[in-house]
Amino acid sequence: MKFLSLIAGVAILGSAVLYAHDHEKAGEAKFWVRGNCGSCEKRIERTLEKIDGVTDAEWDQESGEVTVSFDATKTDQETLEKAVAAVGHATKKHEAVKETHDKLPACCREGYEKHTD
């Protein structure tokens, strides 16, 4: 009987894992976010990583492209783009929210010359 209840236990556990897995959907989004420097990078990545469902965000300073991994049952690209726009960083679809953009350090604001050295 002990053996049978062990089998039953494993079966229940197994289906619980499958069930949980079923209800997550791996999503990935790649989009351009305007930014100039390392502070921009931190702000963009932290903003995205705070969103429920986001597991990773990597912004590339050179290309301006951010790659975000997330659970597609919890969030979507539209929400991600709006979140970075809200902290002052424009995407191709969303203008940066002006009040927050204007409060960014000078080096992070639009129009600031990129350092090349």
Ligand SMILES: [Cu+2]
């Ligand atoms: Cu910056």
